[in-house]
Structure formats: C-alpha cells, structure tokens
Amino acid sequence: MTIENITVLKQDPVPIYKQIADQISEKIESGRLESNEKLPTHRWLADKLSVTVGTITRAYAEVERRGLVEARVGAGTYVTDNNKPTWLFEEIADDASECNFSYNIPPRLDRSDMLKQAMQRISQSPQHLNQLMLYQPPAGFDSHRTIVSQWLKEKGVHLDVNRLLFSSGAQHAIQMVLDTFTRPGDTVLVEQYTYPGVISLARQNQLTLKGVEMDDEGITPESLEVCCNRYSPRFLYLTPTLQNPTTAIMSPQRRQAIVTICQAHNVYIIEDDINGLLLDSAPEPLVNLAPDHVIYIGAFSKCLAPGLRVGYLCAPEKLYPPLVVTLQNHSWMISPLLIALTCEMLISGDAERNIVMIRNEMRQRMAATTQVLGAFNLRYEQGGFHVWLTLPEQWRLSEFVQKAAESGVIVKSGELFAPPGGTVAPAIRLSLSSPQTIEQLNVGVEKLKTLLLSNPISEFTL
Ligand SMILES: Cc1ncc(COP(=O)(O)O)c(C=O)c1O
Numbered sequence: 001m002t003i004e005n006i007t008v009l010k011q012d013p014v015p016i017y018k019q020i021a022d023q024i025s026e027k028i029e030s031g032r033l034e035s036n037e038k039l040p041t042h043r044w045l046a047d048k049l050s051v052t053v054g055t056i057t058r059a060y061a062e063v064e065r066r067g068l069v070e071a072r073v074g075a076g077t078y079v080t081d082n083n084k085p086t087w088l089f090e091e092i093a094d095d096a097s098e099c100n101f102s103y104n105i106p107p108r109l110d111r112s113d114m115l116k117q118a119m120q121r122i123s124q125s126p127q128h129l130n131q132l133m134l135y136q137p138p139a140g141f142d143s144h145r146t147i148v149s150q151w152l153k154e155k156g157v158h159l160d161v162n163r164l165l166f167s168s169g170a171q172h173a174i175q176m177v178l179d180t181f182t183r184p185g186d187t188v189l190v191e192q193y194t195y196p197g198v199i200s201l202a203r204q205n206q207l208t209l210k211g212v213e214m215d216d217e218g219i220t221p222e223s224l225e226v227c228c229n230r231y232s233p234r235f236l237y238l239t240p241t242l243q244n245p246t247t248a249i250m251s252p253q254r255r256q257a258i259v260t261i262c263q264a265h266n267v268y269i270i271e272d273d274i275n276g277l278l279l280d281s282a283p284e285p286l287v288n289l290a291p292d293h294v295i296y297i298g299a300f301s302k303c304l305a306p307g308l309r310v311g312y313l314c315a316p317e318k319l320y321p322p323l324v325v326t327l328q329n330h331s332w333m334i335s336p337l338l339i340a341l342t343c344e345m346l347i348s349g350d351a352e353r354n355i356v357m358i359r360n361e362m363r364q365r366m367a368a369t370t371q372v373l374g375a376f377n378l379r380y381e382q383g384g385f386h387v388w389l390t391l392p393e394q395w396r397l398s399e400f401v402q403k404a405a406e407s408g409v410i411v412k413s414g415e416l417f418a419p420p421g422g423t424v425a426p427a428i429r430l431s432l433s434s435p436q437t438i439e440q441l442n443v444g445v446e447k448l449k450t451l452l453l454s455n456p457i458s459e460f461t462l
Pocket of ligand 1: 170171
C-alpha cells in the first residue's frame with residue numbers, strides 16, 4: 001500500500017499529526033492514493049510509525065477537513081470518491097420522450113396571469129417604481145418584511161419581523177448562515193439523508209457533515225444526543241416538515257424533544273421549512289417553540305415559483321446582525337423588485353390560490369402513482385412532491401437508476417442524499433411534481449413498475 005512509506009521526524013517543529021496528514025494529502029493529490037482506496041486502520045498505522053492512535057486520529061481528521069478522505073460509518077476511512085455523483089443544476093428539459101422525476105419544482109401550472117397582474121399593479125405607481133430602482137438597506141423595506149411575516153403568521157409561523165432577512169431563495173439563506181457562523185473544519189449535524197444543496201455547500205466551505213439517524217418521523221432524539229456528545233457541534237440543519245428526500249413529518253412531541261436536546265447542548269437549529277407551506281396544516285415549526293435557538297429558513301420556491309428567487313430567514317437576536325453583514329457582503333440586498341412582486345401575490349390572494357392549485361394537482365399525481373406503485377416500499381405524504389421508494393432486494397441502486405434512464409425514466413439516486421461517509425439508502429426519490437403532465441407521469445410510473453418487478457440477476461444468467 002502506498003501509505004506504507006510515510007515517515008515522521010520527531011525533532012521536526014511541524015507537529016507529527018500534521019506531518020502525517022501532509023504526506024497522505026500529497027499522495028492523494030498526486031494520484032498515488034486513488035479515489036475510494038481504504039486507508040489503514042488507526043491502530044495499524046500508529047504501530048507502524050510508533051506514534052499514538054490519537055495522533056493518527058488527529059491526522060485523519062485533518063485530511064478529512066481538507067476534503068480528501070471521508071470516514072464511513074463502521075467501515076473505516078476512504079479516499080474521497082471523486083466519481084460520486086454531485087449535485088449540479090440541470091437545465092429543465094421538456095423532452096416529451098422521457099419521463100423526468102428528478103426536478104424538485106412545483107408542478108408547471110400556468111402562472112403567467114398571476115405574474116402579469118402583479119407587475120401591472122406595481123407599475124401603477126411611478127413613485128413606487130422609482131423606489132424599487134434604488135439601493136435599499138440590506139434587510140429591505142419594512143413594509144415587505146411586514147407583509148411576509150403577517151402572511152406566515154396566518155399559516156401558524158410566528159416570526160419576529162425585526163429579525164427577518166430576505167435571501168435569494170432558501171439555498172442562499174443556508175449559505176448565509178454557514179458563511180457567517182462556521183469555519184473550515186467545523187462539524188455540522190444533518191439528517192442521515194439530507195438535502196444535496198447542503199452537502200454541496202459543506203464541501204465548498206470545508207465543513208464536516210455528520211448524519212443523525214432517522215426513523216419514520218425524521219431524526220431520532222437518541223441519535224441526536226449521541227451526536228451532540230460525540231461531535232460538540234454548534235449547528236444542526238434539518239427539515240422537520242416534508243423532509244427531502246424521505247418525506248418524513250415530525251410529530252409535535254418529536255419536535256419538542258429535538259429542541260430540548262439542542263437547548264441542553266447549546267446547538268443552534270437551522271430549520272429549513274421550505275416545504276412547510278405546501279401542507280394544509282403542518283405541525284408547529286420549531287421556531288415557534290424556541291425562537292432563540294432556531295434560525296428559521298423558508299422560501300417561495302416550492303409554493304409559488306422558484307424563478308422569483310425570494311427566500312427569507314429569521315434568526316435569534318444575537319445572530320441577526322452578523323447575518324445582515326453577510327447579506328451585505330454577498331450582494332448588498334435582495335432585489336426589491338422581486339420581493340415587491342412576491343408581496344403583491346401574497347396580498348392579492350394569488351399565492352394562496354396557487355397553493356390550492358398545487359395541492360389539487362399533487363393529490364391527483366399522488367393517487368395515480370400509488371395506484372401503480374402501491375405494492376412497493378413507498379414513503380410519501382399527501383401535499384408533498386416526493387415519493388421515497390426503497391428498492392426491492394434484487395436491485396442494486398446504481399444499476400436500477402441506470403436501467404431506468406435507459407428506458408427514458410429519470411430518477412434521483414439515494415446516493416445523492418448521503419453526506420460524505422454516511423450510509424447510502426438503497427432508495428430513489430421520485431418528484432411527482434416534475435413530469436410536465438400527468439400523462440407523462442403515468443407512462444413513467446408504469447415503466448418503473450415493470451423494471452421494479454424484473455430481475456436483473458436473471459437477465460445476466462440467461
Ligand atoms: C430542503 C430544501 N431546502 C432548500 C432548497 C433550495 O430552495 P431555493 O430554490 O429556494 O433556493 C431546496 C430545493 O430543492 C430544498 O429541497
């Protein structure tokens with residue numbers, strides 16, 4: 001093994017763990033240690049170099065911090081797999097010959113009139129238009145923040161308007177939080193299967209993500225307690241309502257248990273509630289339970305239109321001012337014109353009407369899907385966009401995803417949702433809102449059913 005010729009110089013002023021970490025890093029960067037190669041156990045390398053196991057643990061942690069290796073639960077430390085699929089935006093294609101279940105977007109209903117009318121209403125006041133063309137303070141107009149917080153209050157989300165900040169969608173809100181409060185090498189807790197946008201941000205910011213085990217409701221209090229003790233994190237990112245990808249919704253009791261543990265360990269919760277607005281009546285968000293412990297994130301991307309790029313966050317008093325500075329550093333402010341258009345849609349009732357249309361459409365799509373795929377291991381919630389389908393045992397994940405694509409059905413592999421080093425669920429995510437029409441969806445689920453019932457092994461042995 002290439003790692004065998006590592007040497008340490010005890011009299012060198014560079015700490016020993018760093019000498020080891022530097023040499024491993026160099027071997028990976030020069031290609032002498034290959035993608036996916038397993039590093040020796042801590043004990044083996046410690047004995048070989050006559051250093052303590054603790055020194056090797058520190059060296060491996062340092063290389064992990066550099067993003068070059070990943071510790072896989074119960075399996076050891078591996079060179080980061082560069083061929084692993086990463087999360088990249090794909091242009092939304094309208095290819096009628098394929099059925100695409102991969103886009104996490106609202107169903108493509110006609111929203112042109114809603115946008116036209118909002119634009120017309122805004123354009124009636126030259127004074128208003130002129131104001132929208134100016135620089136604003138980073139937190140934006142008070143009137144806009146009041147409209148959004150009022151609208152959310154009617155939906156049971158209680159946010160302090162003075163601690164509300166607009167963002168360019170929820171992804172940007174998460175980025176602002178991580179940029180402001182974390183440093184390379186920090187550990188952030190996430191759900192065992194999590195939103196790929198967070199995995200991507202963590203990679204860029206050189207953060208280590210640790211997955212908290214989940215059950216049918218989302219993360220479990222037992223696993224959270226263990227992870228808080230083991231990693232002493234400052235942040236937990238989670239999606240308590242319509243979790244992406246598993247669709248889980250946390251019960252009120254579970255929410256309280258999670259908040260209590262985070263309070264006891266001084267962990268701030270980054271609550272991503274982007275899907276909460278899709279439900280008729282969602283359980284109370286965590287921010288209502290502990291406003292001083294939760295950074296609440298939302299956006300109009302799923303319930304209205306992702307193209308508006310309007311999101312928001314609400315932070316505890318202590319954390320709010322640095323976030324405002326970050327927004328200013330990123331882009332000075334969020335375009336007031338886009339926020340004004342969004343607010344027009346909220347005030348006019350068009351946003352609510354749009355949500356009702358989405359719910360009706362999703363009800364039909366969910367019924368059509370479960371009618372065909374109901375016999376398989378599915379997880380879904382009425383109102384959500386997704387189905388989380390655990391594959392029958394005869395199928396290997398990558399093989400299934402590839403075979404589905406060959407038959408013109410695009411699905412998201414469970415691999416995309418595993419934080420580095422975490423276990424991969426043998427499951428796929430189907431976004432039922434993604435196919436352009438319900439007819440396309442029907443064709444897609446029929447093809448999936450045929451594939452799920454087939455046996456790849458027998459194909460090879462025939
Ligand atoms: C859980 C979750 N959070 C955040 C986002 C990002 O949303 P936005 O388009 O508002 O940036 C998504 C998008 O798919 C998501 O699923």
